[in-house]
Amino acid sequence: MNRRFARVVVSMFMSFVLFAPAVAQQGATARPYHEGPVWEVALIRVKAGMEDRYARYLATDWKREQEALKKAGYILDYRVLVTEPHGPQDYNVVLMTQYKDLATMEANADKARETVLQLFGGQQKVESGFQDRASYREVMGSRLAREIILEPKPAR
Numbered sequence: 001m002n003r004r005f006a007r008v009v010v011s012m013f014m015s016f017v018l019f020a021p022a023v024a025q026q027g028a029t030a031r032p033y034h035e036g037p038v039w040e041v042a043l044i045r046v047k048a049g050m051e052d053r054y055a056r057y058l059a060t061d062w063k064r065e066q067e068a069l070k071k072a073g074y075i076l077d078y079r080v081l082v083t084e085p086h087g088p089q090d091y092n093v094v095l096m097t098q099y100k101d102l103a104t105m106e107a108n109a110d111k112a113r114e115t116v117l118q119l120f121g122g123q124q125k126v127e128s129g130f131q132d133r134a135s136y137r138e139v140m141g142s143r144l145a146r147e148i149i150l151e152p153k154p155a156r
Contacts, residue, residue, distance in 0.1 A: 031151075032150060032151050033148040033149055033150050033151055034148070034149050034151065035101075035146055035147075035148060035149075036146070036147035036148055036149045037076060037098050037099060037100055037101065037146075037147050038098070038099045038100075038101055038102050038105055038144060038145070038146055038147070039096050039097065039098050039099075039144070039145045039146075039147060040096070040097045040099065040105070040142065040143075040144055041094060041095070041096050041142060041143045041144070041145055042094070042095040042096075042139060042141075042142045043091035043093075043094060043139070043140040043141045043142065043143075044091055044092070044093040044094070044095060044137050044138070044139055044140065045085065045089070045090065045091050045092055045093075045137065045138045045140050046092055046093055046136065046137045047136050047137060047138075050136035050137065051092075053136055054093065054133075054136060054137050057133065058080055058095075061120070061129065062095075064119065065116055065119060065120075066078040066097065068115055068116075068119050069097075069112055069115060069116075072111070072112070072115055073108075074099075074108040074111060074112040074115070075097050075098060075099055075112075076098040076099060076100060077097075077098040078095070078096060078097045078098065079094075079095075079096040079098075080093065080094070080095055080096075081093070081094040081096065082094075089140075090140070091140045091141075093137075102144070102146075
C-alpha cells in the first residue's frame with residue numbers, strides 16, 4: 001500500500017513539473033483583467049443615535065464638495081455605503097471617491113484642496129467643520145484601492 005501511494009505521489013509531482021511551465025507561461029501573457037480607476041475609501045464610525053445628523057452632513061456639505069471636485073475634473077465619482085458594524089469599534093459608513101488613476105489624484109491634490117477652501121470659506125471654516133464632525137463620528141481608517149476590470153472569458 002505504501003508503494004502504491006508513493007507511485008501516485010510521484011506521478012502527480014511529475015505531471016506538475018511537466019505541465020506547470022506551460023500553464024505559467026499562458027497565465028503570464030494573458031491577464032484576465034486590466035487596471036481601472038483608483039478609489040479612496042474612508043471608513044467612518046458614526047456614534048449611536050447620530051446617523052441622521054451625519055447623513056444630513058453627507059447630503060449637504062460633503063455632496064457639495066464632491067460635486068465641485070467632479071465638475072472641476074479632479075474626481076470621477078463618489079459613493080456612500082452604510083454597513084452593519086461587527087463590534088462597538090467598527091465602522092458603519094464607507095465613503096468612496098473615484099479617481100482616474102493614482103497619478104491624476106496626486107497631480108490634482110493641491111488644486112482640489114484650493115477648491116474645497118474656496119467652497120467653504122477658507123482654512124478656519126474647514127477646520128471648524130472637522131471639529132464639529134468629530135463630536136459625532138470618528139474616521140477609523142482609509143485605504144486606496146485599484147479597481148480591476150475583469151476581461152470576458154475567451155470564446156471556445
